[in-house]
Amino acid sequence: MKTDIDLFIEFLLRERNSSDSTATAYRTDLQQFLAFLRCRESALATTFSSWAEVSAVVVQRYVDELQKREYASATVVRKLVSIKSFFNFLQRNHLVSCNPIRDFRSPPVERALPQPLSELEITRILTALEREATPKAVRDQALLETLYATGMRVSELVKLNLTDVDLESGTVTCGGAGRTRRTLPLYERTVSALRRYSVDSRPLLKAANEEDETALFLNHRGGRLTRQGLWLIIRDSVNAVGITTPVTPHTLRHSFAFHLLNSGVDIKEAQQRLGHASASTTQVYCKSNACDSRKQVPDELRTRASAVVIDGKLQTQSASLLSR
Numbered sequence: 001m002k003t004d005i006d007l008f009i010e011f012l013l014r015e016r017n018s019s020d021s022t023a024t025a026y027r028t029d030l031q032q033f034l035a036f037l038r039c040r041e042s043a044l045a046t047t048f049s050s051w052a053e054v055s056a057v058v059v060q061r062y063v064d065e066l067q068k069r070e071y072a073s074a075t076v077v078r079k080l081v082s083i084k085s086f087f088n089f090l091q092r093n094h095l096v097s098c099n100p101i102r103d104f105r106s107p108p109v110e111r112a113l114p115q116p117l118s119e120l121e122i123t124r125i126l127t128a129l130e131r132e133a134t135p136k137a138v139r140d141q142a143l144l145e146t147l148y149a150t151g152m153r154v155s156e157l158v159k160l161n162l163t164d165v166d167l168e169s170g171t172v173t174c175g176g177a178g179r180t181r182r183t184l185p186l187y188e189r190t191v192s193a194l195r196r197y198s199v200d201s202r203p204l205l206k207a208a209n210e211e212d213e214t215a216l217f218l219n220h221r222g223g224r225l226t227r228q229g230l231w232l233i234i235r236d237s238v239n240a241v242g243i244t245t246p247v248t249p250h251t252l253r254h255s256f257a258f259h260l261l262n263s264g265v266d267i268k269e270a271q272q273r274l275g276h277a278s279a280s281t282t283q284v285y286c287k288s289n290a291c292d293s294r295k296q297v298p299d300e301l302r303t304r305a306s307a308v309v310i311d312g313k314l315q316t317q318s319a320s321l322l323s324r
Contacts, residue, residue, distance in 0.1 A: 001037075001051060005030045008089050021155060021227075029082035036062050051087070052096045059083065059101050080104065116258035117245060122148060124241040126189075135201040136220065140233050142190075142197035143217050143225075144252065146172065147234075149190040151256035151274055154230050154249045160216040167191055167198075175275055182275055257285040 009027050012018040018026075037048045040061070048054065059080075066076050080101070087099040117125075126148065129141035147157055156174040164173045170191050175181040186194070202218060209222025217225040231249040238247045248254075253274075260270050271282040 001034055001048070002031075004051060004090060004095060005034065005086070007093075008086050011089060019155065025078075026082050026085070029079045030086055033062060033079070033083055036065065050095075051090055054087075054100060056100045056104055059104060115245065115251075116255040117243070117247075117251060119259070121241075121243050121245065122252075122255060124243065125237050128237065128241050133200070135204040138197050138201035139205065139217060140237060142193040142201070143230070143233065144237060145190040145193040146186070147252040148256055149186055150174070150184045151253050151260065152184070153253060153275070154227055154234075156275075158215075158217065158225050158227055158230055161214045162216055163214070165194060165216060167195055180275055180277075182272065184273065254285070257282070261285050 005027065008030070009023050012023045012026060013020075037054070037058070063076060063080065066079065071079075084099065084101050084104070087096060087101065090096040091099050126141070126145055129137045129144075132138075143157060146152075147154070150172060152172075152174045160172065160174060166172070170186045170188075171183050172186055173181060173183045205218040205220065206213060206222050208220065209218075211222075213222060213224065215224035217230075219225045219229055227249070234249060234251065235247060238245075238251070257270060257274055260273065261267075265273075267279050267282050267286070270285070271279045274282060276282050
């Protein structure tokens with residue numbers, strides 16, 4: 001049964017072009033479910049020698065166990081999605097005759113609305129490092145500016161290579177690994193921060209690594225910055241300026257989305273910039289009262305018409321997007 005999980009993960013990586021983090025999440029969910037089956041064979045009065053022996057009743061027992069252990073409803077639903085996708089794969093490959101949870105009802109999810117930072121809080125974060133000249137501080141300012149200027153995911157930012165940034169045209173290309181590649185505009189402040197990093201900081205960080213590193217943002221060892229490393233930078237930068245608003249790795253992305261929609265951009269345009277597969281995901285940012293008069297929209301989001309390139313196609317934007 002473990003072999004079938006391995007086949008499914010290989011399918012995700014090669015056929016679906018899923019990211020490593022997505023494949024790892026699926027593997028973790030399925031291995032946890034398999035561990036449950038092994039531990040509960042006696043209680044369930046059966047021995048599982050193949051996935052074909054798993055029924056909807058067994059899956060419901062698993063859900064009950066997760067809820068008993070106080071897993072968040074969103075986590076339970078995610079694990080069910082992993083199991084359902086896995087059984088769809090098994091059925092397509094004739095390893096099971098049917099998907100036992102095809103019509104399985106997932107528990108309702110109480111979805112917390114993302115909380116953005118105010119313009120003043122964003123400004124405090126982005127300007128706090130300007131007075132410092134250490135390689136780390138220059139790097140941190142450049143990556144935080146890039147995160148907020150583009151609204152890209154932290155996973156997309158750490159995967160950026162030197163060739164993904166064009167400072168002459170003021171654009172950066174991100175995405176891939178199952179997501180739409182898109183080219184996003186940068187405004188002048190971000191371009192300046194990236195130029196300063198490229199000239200004054202990155203060569204010093206790169207000196208710690210003798211290998212030819214193509215990553216745009218480097219850690220102190222001269223290698224590619226990780227998601228965990230980026231999260232620590234965001235957390236420390238927020239704490240350093242005394243902001244008490246709870247933050248997550250995606251706080252700057254959420255703030256960008258709220259401010260973008262508050263500037264008058266419609267859902268479709270915001271969806272393209274954020275790289276959302278569905279407009280319903282983007283609409284979450286319209287449902288919070290956090291987008292009020294206290295959350296003023298930065299000037300950079302108002303001033304210049306620009307464009308986003310989605311998979312090589314130019315998408316015309318309104319005049320309220322980021323200026324370079």
